[in-house]
Amino acid sequence: MHISKENLDDISELVNIGMGKGAAMLNSLLESHITLNAPVITLVREADLKRALNKYLNQELFAAQMSFYGDFNGDAQLIFSHECAGKLVHALLGVGVETRLDDMDSLRAETLNEVGNIVINSIIGTISNELNLSMKFSIPCCMQGNFENIVGGDIAGTHEGVLHACVHFVVAELKIEGDIIMFLGIDSLRKLVEAIERYRKNL
Amino acid sequence: MEKNHQRFSIFDLVPISICVIRSDFSVIFWNKTMEEWTGMPAKEMLGKNITMTCPGLDRPICINRLNSLFDDGIPVIFSSRLHKDIFPVKLPNGEPRIHKTTVSAITIEPDKRFGALFSVEDVTGLSRTMNDLLESRNFLKEIFNSIQDGISVTDLNHTIRFVNPVVEQKYAGGGPVTGRKSHECYFGASEPLKNSPSLRCIESRETESAILPAPPGCDAKWIELFAYPIKSPESGQVTGVIEYIRDVTVRRQIEEELFRAKMAAEVATRAKSEFLANMSHEIRTPLNAVIGAAEILSGTSMTKEQRQIVDMLSVNSEYLLNIVNDIIDISKIEAGKIDLENIEFNLKNLVEKVCNIFEVNARKKGLTLNRRIDPDLPLAVKGDPSRIRQVLINLVSNAVKFTTQGHISVSCGYEKDNKDNILFSVSDTGIGISGFKQEIIFKSFTQADTSTTRQFGGTGLGLAICRRLVELMGGRISVTSQLNKGSTFYFTTRFEHVQASKTASAPPSCKEGENQAAPNVTFKFTKPARILLVEDYKYTRLIVLHFLMDTPFELDMAENGAQAVEKFTDKKYDLILMDLQMPVMDGYSATREIRKIEKSKGLPSTRIIALSAFALSEDRQKSIDAGCNDHLNKPVTKEALFEMLAQYLPAEKVISRPAGI
CATH class of the missing domain: 3.30.450.20 (PAS domain)
Structure with a gap:
């Protein structure tokens, strides 16, 4: 299935609005200045996801995941490399850099879980609100493992396409990179496109 | 007062704190667990604004997140670890807990906006377990790192x-x-x-x-x-x-150093032994002269007082000689320089002779000396008689030395369980040796009790030498003893048996080292003979000269091998006494030279007796190889010299009881 450039631009727009809301929440939660942006959004086929995310192959990853269902169904993930996850936790919580990453698994899981919750909530919430869609959400969970465990886990193989956005967190002059991916089935994708087109007409 | 919402009452049964609020933050349900944990009863909470009673919830971030939940229905999680005070997480009794709060959206009719259902899990136990794990992991890590x-x-x-x-x-x-x-x-x-x-x-x-x-x-x-x-x-x-x-670099270095030190110590020990052997040899030469001089003196007429002094001189110099001999022996053994002889000899005679030596001394102390020789023993055996004698003399002299009353028994027979071995035993009724000391007396430089040295004398080397000699001969030496009752020393050796017919021609077995020769035999020489004494040490020459003064012999002298060869070419001698170690030309070379001259001129072979302070078999063998007929150990006593000369020159045996012993 194909999404036109205009539609993708609109989705990018919505995602960036959501990002802004998420950043504001993180700012007030953590009392530090964070900017968030996702400059480009692409639609990739699930089979091509590995190529798109090849920077994450052969290393340990952390991800926050939420499922949503209603007018359209899917799963969203915010993925960080082990290293970026550590940096993010350091930046957000001010935990000493000398603390070995291994010692912080529980703290990191909790932090990423909440950051993921806020960021994904903001994006999906913005999309569903702006597009006037009715959706329900699962409670977020945090996952740890390699690319196959996380991206190729029990959610893989059933989707028509994956919306992919590279997210940049800028915290206290540190640039920390993560990726948001949204798995959508063919019906959901079609509904999303229809909703976008409806939305543009109403603008 | 509002009533708890009936539809949520099932949540009163779960061990999770649950409350439900409307989008205006008013509480519409407060379950039993929540009452327990917060200490606030439901009836007080219902209808109240939750942010008023739960500190932290009124922070903008929380309000924002809850508002987005009211609008979008997207669940929110709060972590007490990140938010710290999102909920009062102290139980009414003050116990601190760690809680995890999840907020889900819930529709509340007739509201348009969602309501929020808070569920608070107590993760204190989990968190503690995590902390314990973390702690033990850190502890292990500390250990690994240290x-x-x-x-x-x-x-x-x-x-x-x-x-x-x-x-x-x-x-x-x-x-x-x-x-x-x-x-x-x-x-x-x-x-x-x-x-x-x-x-x-x-x-x-x-x-x-x-x-x-x-x-x-x-x-x-x-x-x-x-x-x-x-x-x-x-x-x-x-x-x-x-x-x-x-x-292990340092350890290996130390090991290598230790190994080098050990090698050096072994070399030093060998050097020490050689030094002792050489020095003892040097001591023996002048000592021989003293012993000889005393012997000569004792043959002259003296006052009683003078005789006492001469006796003192000879007893002490012989005692000193024994010590020096012991040192030479142990040094040679330790330096690995000892060789055994393998010659035929009469075993019974040997034992008898040793007993004879001590008979007089034993009798003087009031002891009886018994001997028991198995009549089944062969007459002649093959082995090293001088070494057997040395061991026996040592054991018997110890027995005599350490026994003040009773008797001493010397026995010799086949070993009970092994007929190839001959067992010698020497038992006494002396002071005995205590158990643990029996272990150490066979070691070098050990006397059972160093205090005995003063009473009984000795270097403490005798038994160590005995053990080494017996072991060299393939035997064992042992002792059984009871303190103050007596001791029995045993040793075994293995001999080659020789056919009985040969026994008669077996050479006499006591030529060497017999400074305590049986006292009752002397020799009288009947015919004149010309003897050449080759000896660099003036005093030894003097002593031999004195010994031969009353004989019909004509004595000629040479100071070294070269002179001897010169004299030999000028004159004919019946017998040559040849010292082995001399300056200019040693005795071995001189002997070889003389044998060469005899051969070239077709002369009959002259008797050559080697004189040597080296009491060991290899010296004897060396001198025999050089062409000597026989070998006489220094110090040369009159008896030994006469006995030797009597073998090669016409003589009569005189049995007498010499005075003085």
Whole structure:
């Protein structure tokens, strides 16, 4: 299935609005200045996801995941490399850099879980609100493992396409990179496109 | 007052704190667990604004997140660890707890906006377990980090999974090593080292170790590598290897130094023994002169007082000689310089003669000396008679020395269980030796009690020499003893038996070292003869001259081998007494020279008797090889000299009881 450039631009727009809301929440939660942006959004086929995310192959990853269902169904993930996850936790919580990453698994899981919750909530919430869609959400969970465990886990193989956005967190002059991916089935994708087109007409 | 919402009452049954609020933050449900944890009863909470009673919830972030939940229905999680005070997480009794709060959206009719359902889980236990785990992990890590040896954990493919800091700093050039192959990382090898402990321990499932050259580029030169197999607790399969790397460079250096020191000490011991042997030899020469001079003096007429002094002189000088002889023997044995003879001799005679030597002394002390010689023993055996005699003399003289009353028994017969061996025993009724001292008396420089040295004298070398000699002859020496009751010394030796017919022609067995010769036989020489004495030491020449004064012999003298050869070409001698160690030309060379002259001129062979302070068989053999007919040990006593001369020159045996003994 194909999404036109205009539609993708609109989705990018919505995602960036959501990002802004998420950043504001993180700012007030953590009392530090964070900017968030996702400059480009692409639609990739699930089979091509590995190529798109090849920077994450052969290393340990952390991800926050939420499922949503209603007018359209899917799963969203915010993925960080082990290293970026550590940096993010350091930046957000001010935990000493000398603390070995291994010692912080529980703290990191909790932090990423909440950051993921806020960021994904903001994006999906913005999309569903702006597009006037009715959706329900699962409670977020945090996952740890390699690319196959996380991206190729029990959610893989059933989707028509994956919306992919590279997210940049800028915290206290540190640039920390993560990726948001949204798995959508063919019906959901079609509904999303229809909703976008409806939305543009109403603008 | 509002009533608890009926539809939520089922939540009163769950052990999770649950409350429900409307989008205006008013509480519409407050379950039993929530009452318990917060100490606030539902009836007080219902209808109240939750942000008023739950500090922290009124913060903008929380309000924002809850508002987005009211609008979008997207669930929110709060972590008490991040938010710290999102909920009062102190129980009414003050006990601190860790809670995890999840907020889900819930539709509340007739509201348009969502309501929020808070569920608060108590994760204190989980959190404590996590903390305990973390603590024990940190503790283990501390231990790993503090160990100064390297620890490296690998899987079955030798890929390093874990190392302690020592490994990275000391053995891997400071670089990260996890994920690399252990052989590649430490030794730069593409394959695991053949026969390495790690390979072996996977195979054997046991701990293996080896000392290996250290990896190139690290300070250590040698490492000791232990490899422990990691076994799966379920299947028992080996799943990996723990390599334990210890720097043994210093240890090896010390070992090498110790080894060098040991070698040096052994060399020094040999040098010491040789030095002692040589020095003792040097002492013996003048001592022989003293003994000889005393002997000569005692043959002259003296006042009673003078005779006492001369007796003192000869007893003490002979005592000194015995000590020196012991030192020579032990030194030679320790320097590995002793050879055994293997000649025929009469064993019964030998035992008899030894007993004869001590008979007089024993009688003087009021002791009886019994001898018991098995009549079945062969007359002639083959072995080293002088060594057997030396051991027997030592044991019997000890028995006499340490016994003040009773008797001494010397016996000789076949060993009970082994007819190839002959068992000698010497028992006494003397002071005895206590149990633990029996162990040490056969060691060099040991007397059972050093205090006995003063009472009984001796260097303490006698038994050590006996043991070494007996062992050299393939036998064993042992002792049984009871303190103050007496001792019995046993020793065994193995001899070759010789046919009885040969016995008659067996050479007399007591030529050497017989300074305590049987006192009742002298010789009278009947015919004149010309004797050449070759001796560099003036006093020995003088003594021999004195000994032969009353004989019909004509004595000529030479001071070294060269002079002797010169004299031999001028005159004809009936017998030559040849010292072996001399300046200019030694006795061996002189003898060989004389034999050469005889041969070239077709002369009859002259008797040559070697005189030597070397009491050992190799010296005897050396002199025989050089062409000597016989060998006489220094110090030369009158009896020994006469007995020797009587073998080669016409003489009459005179049996008499000499005075003075």
